[in-house]
Amino acid sequence: MSVEHISDDQIQDYLDGRDSQRDIALIHHIRQCDECRAKLHHYKMLYRGLEQSTEIELSEKFTANTMKAIRVLPEPVARRSWGTLLAGVGALVAMIAATFYFMGTTWILNSAESVRQVASHSHAGLVDLLLQGIGRIQDGATILAAVAVILAATALLDKAIGKTKFKRISPLSL
């Protein structure tokens, strides 16, 4: 016969059904040990008591009152997930990359040169240089059209993926 008594934790594990490996040895010991059998019995009574429902009695009008309180609240709104935002950013980057691919980068170099000239002639002909710089941007109308396409694509993507609004929900201390 085993001399060591069964610990409280072992009995709780046994009653929770979490240690089937040791169950056989435990049952064998309990059959022979009055003290451990009594302890097991006490825990069994405790478990039965704990499983008795003791929740508070809510009033019959609880649901109605709660719904009444909720109806005056602003409508909850689904928050955009990071995944959706990242998809939007990804689409934007893709559109910019496509713009560079199809239009080349000459217009950027020309614009940079214009800015450099403006910076080096800060005392004279500033306006002229600005106008000259703008005029040197290749195919400005195409750039504007590309920007418009990007914005439209982003908006469409947002509508297709998100189906949600950009509003927020009130912060909660969750």
Added chain:
Amino acid sequence: MAVQPDYRQEIAAVLEGTVNAFEVIVNDHKRLVASIVGRMVRLDQDREDICQDVFVKVYQSLGRFKFGAKLSTWIARIAYNTCLNHLEKHQVPLLGDSANEDETCDSFADEKSSVDRQFEESELGKILIEEIASLPAQYRVIVTLYHLEEMSYGEIADVTCLPDGTVKSHLFRARKLLKDRLMAKYSQEDLCR
């Protein structure tokens, strides 16, 4: 085992503006919320208001629910946090005074061959309710979620934001405390007559 509803339809309907769809969520979870609030908050007059407050918060933050966990676990977490805020406001310690935690009573009498079930279901039930009420709030809620709501350690950990191991140790300690207190307060003869 019955398949638990995931409430996707109801949540979608609420987010699209059909407020009445929320009533299903309230009806299906008010017992859970009442169970948690009932265990954590002792003042009767506060409890129903807190339960209502829980559902208001659930409604307001429904758009945040991402179905990563069961809706009941998420609602239980909101109920738990709402109770924590209430306890904090009233300066009630979460783990209470642990001075009595080590009290034990090893003088168990021999087990009787039969136990009066009627006694167990009435007198012992009353005694237990009193003893559970005297436990620290966090022990009370963990015991409730495990035994009444049949949540796993993982689910309780999600609700309480405690590690699984801490949940288990709190649960075991709470049950040992209850068992020891019952044995200390009432003789084996009283319990088994």
